[in-house]
Amino acid sequence: xxxxxxxxxxxxxxxxxxxxxxxxxxxxxxxxxxxxxxxxxxxxxxxxxxxxxxxxxxxxxxxxxxxxxxxxxxxxxxxxxxxxxxx
Amino acid sequence: xxxxxxxxxxxxxxxxxxxxxxxxxxxxxxxxxxxxxxxxxxxxxxxxxxxxxxxxxxxxxxxxxxxxxxxxxxxxxxxxxxxxxxxxxxxxxxxxxxxxxxxxxxxxxxxxxxxxxxxxxxxxxxxxxxxxxxxxxxxxxxxxxxxxxxxxxxxxxxxxxxxxxxxxxxxxxxxxxxxxxxxxxxxxxxxxxxxxxxxxxxxxxxxxxxxxxxxxxxxxxxxxxxxxxxxxxxxxxxxxxxxxxxxxxxxxxxxxxxxxxxxxxxxxxxxxxxxxxxxxxxxxxxxxxxxxxxxxxxxxxxxxxxxxxxxxxxxxxxxxxxxxxxxxxxxxxxxxxxxxxxxxxxxxxxxxxxxxxxxxxxxxxxxxxxxxxxxxxxxxxxxxxxxxxxxxxxxxxxxxxxxxxxxxxxxx
Numbered sequence: 001x002x003x004x005x006x007x008x009x010x011x012x013x014x015x016x017x018x019x020x021x022x023x024x025x026x027x028x029x030x031x032x033x034x035x036x037x038x039x040x041x042x043x044x045x046x047x048x049x050x051x052x053x054x055x056x057x058x059x060x061x062x063x064x065x066x067x068x069x070x071x072x073x074x075x076x077x078x079x080x081x082x083x084x085x086x087x
Numbered sequence: 088x089x090x091x092x093x094x095x096x097x098x099x100x101x102x103x104x105x106x107x108x109x110x111x112x113x114x115x116x117x118x119x120x121x122x123x124x125x126x127x128x129x130x131x132x133x134x135x136x137x138x139x140x141x142x143x144x145x146x147x148x149x150x151x152x153x154x155x156x157x158x159x160x161x162x163x164x165x166x167x168x169x170x171x172x173x174x175x176x177x178x179x180x181x182x183x184x185x186x187x188x189x190x191x192x193x194x195x196x197x198x199x200x201x202x203x204x205x206x207x208x209x210x211x212x213x214x215x216x217x218x219x220x221x222x223x224x225x226x227x228x229x230x231x232x233x234x235x236x237x238x239x240x241x242x243x244x245x246x247x248x249x250x251x252x253x254x255x256x257x258x259x260x261x262x263x264x265x266x267x268x269x270x271x272x273x274x275x276x277x278x279x280x281x282x283x284x285x286x287x288x289x290x291x292x293x294x295x296x297x298x299x300x301x302x303x304x305x306x307x308x309x310x311x312x313x314x315x316x317x318x319x320x321x322x323x324x325x326x327x328x329x330x331x332x333x334x335x336x337x338x339x340x341x342x343x344x345x346x347x348x349x350x351x352x353x354x355x356x357x358x359x360x361x362x363x364x365x366x367x368x369x370x371x372x373x374x375x376x377x378x379x380x381x382x383x384x385x386x387x388x389x390x391x392x393x394x395x396x397x398x399x400x401x402x403x404x405x406x407x408x409x410x411x412x413x414x415x416x417x418x419x420x421x422x423x424x425x426x427x428x429x430x431x432x433x434x435x436x437x438x439x440x441x442x443x444x445x446x447x448x449x450x451x452x453x454x455x456x457x458x459x460x461x462x463x464x465x466x467x468x469x470x471x472x473x474x475x476x477x478x479x480x481x482x483x484x485x486x487x488x489x490x491x492x493x494x495x496x497x498x499x
Contacts (some may be wrong), residue, residue, distance in 0.1 A: 019148035041153070044217045052214060 001080040003073035017045040028069035093260040095340040097325035099167025103136030115447035120302035135280040136318025136423035156278035158231030160321035172325040185268035186242035189251025189275035191426035194223035195282040248484025252430025274431035276321040306451035307388035308459035316423030322431035341494040345374025351487025363401035370491035387481040417449040430482030
């Protein structure tokens, strides 16, 4: 998975958990909370959806890594690429 | 000191056959029921009363996603009631508004959904939603209304089984009289059709209705009745002290005349006609009326074989003879049993009788059960009557809770 693909995965999740938001001009280097109406429960949603959809765990100590799309890509892309390959 | 007079100044509702009082009333006079078949988890196709309001009229998509169906119904009804009341919401002190919502049950829907959700993950509870607790706390429906409308006064639910809709109004009247709040949103709500447990429970009790034609499935007082049609719904009223309503020139639907709540203390599920009659009698006495002063009795009857007979027994004991101006009807024959919303919705459906002097009928009575043949029962066709100055609304529930609410035509 590339970092751009990773950003798309996160954006797709955000589209589901914040369905009223317009995500077309989401800036990757700006904190998601500064661009969208997201609260702490919504971030737990992102964590839950990563778990449900991809079996990917984000420990609580790492939640800050999900601040922006760029930081998500930095943090999550290696984790995605380390997931066991499905056969 | 005489207690403050309390009046109804607004109505917001969603029923299986209408999303406004006008639509609901039109269908009650037109004989239009609102029962359909839905797929219920683990149970397949079942008869149910489904509300078809637009949640996005008053909620964001995110509010709908995060909240509960009961909360959504509450928000819809609250907005519609406020708009109907004509209150200037922008200038209303939000800390002086109370929200009192009757519920039969709450939390089953979300709990069932979460168990279903984790069943897809080998029951690993790390997939259990972080929304489960705020969705299932018993005050959830009132809390969602508070959040949506920015109401900072007391907001809570009243658990009273299927007597709960009346309890919402009664409790609001009490709180207004105590001076706890100046304005109340009150009534009842049910999301019951979204839990398989309530269908399965009634089925295990042999109390779940079946019929080839959904619209004929709910048939109180008919000899062929065979149980309850489970429905969702909601109805919230705006209640105010008369002086406040008059000061702002509000339209007044009716005045709270009297009420009573008691308990059977005799069985978990079987009604007790003696206690029901006592409840009705006490409400009439507390309203300063006699049985012959009651012009319309809206029954609770849910179309169970025994329950209908027992309520008729209670009504016969109170209104049996010497009440020529008393007419009796039932609203569940159109919409099924809306559980916590039932009392509030059924009262709303009858309020227009003060203006149109017409009693909506009980439909689906093709073969009246002689044990339910009460004098004054209005069957299958609306009936014009000489006088409607009072409406008595019965709502009874499991664990033997009985509630009767009487409203009267507002006279200055």
